[in-house]
Amino acid sequence: MGDARRYHALPSPFPMKRGGALHGARVAYETWGRLNDARDNAVLILTGLSPSAHAASSADDPSPGWWEAMIGPGKPIDTDRWYVVCVNSLGSDKGSTGPASIDPATGQPYRLRFPALSLEDVANAAWSLAHEGLGIGRLACLIGCSMGGMSALAYLLQHPGSAGAHISVNTAPQAQPFAIAIRSLQREAIRLDPQWDHGNYDIPARPGGKYPEAGMSIARKLGVITYRSAMEWKGRFARIRLDSEHRDDEPFGYEFEVERYLQAHAQRFVRSFDPNCYLYLSRASDWFDVAGYGDGDVHAGLRRIQLERALVLGAGTDILFPLEQQEQIAQGLRAGGAEVDFIAMDSPQGHDAFLVDIAHYGPAIGAFMATLAGRNEPR
Numbered sequence: 001m002g003d004a005r006r007y008h009a010l011p012s013p014f015p016m017k018r019g020g021a022l023h024g025a026r027v028a029y030e031t032w033g034r035l036n037d038a039r040d041n042a043v044l045i046l047t048g049l050s051p052s053a054h055a056a057s058s059a060d061d062p063s064p065g066w067w068e069a070m071i072g073p074g075k076p077i078d079t080d081r082w083y084v085v086c087v088n089s090l091g092s093d094k095g096s097t098g099p100a101s102i103d104p105a106t107g108q109p110y111r112l113r114f115p116a117l118s119l120e121d122v123a124n125a126a127w128s129l130a131h132e133g134l135g136i137g138r139l140a141c142l143i144g145c146s147m148g149g150m151s152a153l154a155y156l157l158q159h160p161g162s163a164g165a166h167i168s169v170n171t172a173p174q175a176q177p178f179a180i181a182i183r184s185l186q187r188e189a190i191r192l193d194p195q196w197d198h199g200n201y202d203i204p205a206r207p208g209g210k211y212p213e214a215g216m217s218i219a220r221k222l223g224v225i226t227y228r229s230a231m232e233w234k235g236r237f238a239r240i241r242l243d244s245e246h247r248d249d250e251p252f253g254y255e256f257e258v259e260r261y262l263q264a265h266a267q268r269f270v271r272s273f274d275p276n277c278y279l280y281l282s283r284a285s286d287w288f289d290v291a292g293y294g295d296g297d298v299h300a301g302l303r304r305i306q307l308e309r310a311l312v313l314g315a316g317t318d319i320l321f322p323l324e325q326q327e328q329i330a331q332g333l334r335a336g337g338a339e340v341d342f343i344a345m346d347s348p349q350g351h352d353a354f355l356v357d358i359a360h361y362g363p364a365i366g367a368f369m370a371t372l373a374g375r376n377e378p379r
Helices: 119-133 147-158 177-191 213-227 230-237 257-269 275-287 298-303 323-335 350-356 358-375
Strands: 006-009 026-032 042-046 083-087 141-145 165-169 309-315 339-345
Touching: 006 119, 026 119, 042 119, 042 147, 083 119, 119 147, 119 275, 141 147, 147 165, 147 275, 165 323, 165 358, 177 213, 177 275, 213 257, 213 275, 213 350, 230 257, 298 323, 309 323, 309 350, 309 358, 323 339, 339 358, 350 358
Parallel strands: 042 083, 042 141, 141 165, 165 309, 309 339
Antiparallel strands: 006 026, 026 083
């Protein structure tokens, strides 16, 4: 299998919002389609906490991407028309510089010596890629999903006029107490695992080595529970019990099918994402607050964003980023002068609906992108 991943070297030093700077840092990204001569058909996608830049398959990497059904020729984000770029977040471990990367000053992984990370830093790294790396003066559209939606708001606030349109997907202008509480428990599960050892586990992970597998497993299970809705959990699993041969002999072992599902999901994740990167990005999500751009008022902060068009999508069953927060984004962008479409999706899948309910999200995003194309026909 090929590798479509490319890299953009960030300016060195790269200053961080909360102090410190990175030297020799980079972000990983992938592209689909072709940038036209006018350089006005670029679409930049910012991701949630854990995805890589591999949002869709390509000739260089034919493996399915995390938004495979959404991106490609003739798909809602049509790569015959748009030049699509997906960037891996600064602070991640999917090719971009983060806590698991080598610190050039020491020759060892940064670990907890990595500077405090904010979503403003994630946004500025993505802006550097688009503006300085790819020479795109103004994006046709900036798309942000989940945590990436918050990063997108930071991008628009810090770089006025950098995008003509924006698609906000299942996100929020600030973390609410429930989301903060869940992420706090996830971080605590990792930190309390003795194998975490203040960030000094084996990097890279190796069989039999020191690694906070139990903490990462609990953190992932907590996340998965909140990514879906109670309605979907009931519909998929009800109170189905495991067959006797699939039950643990241990006291208080797994008895229900939903427990086995969570365990299997966690096992696929625990060693595929670096624990320190998880901690840094999780905390950055809690810290982000649009109100900081509006003298303590979220609406005033959102009103500062200057766009021509915006599409704001949310799911009524999303408990992590409740629908009223998407409404708040739509109202704020509208107050700033944008023409805004707000759609509340009737999706039972909760926060992760944008990844799985393509039957609803696809047409909404496709129709919005088609209206942009009518105003901005690539050459």
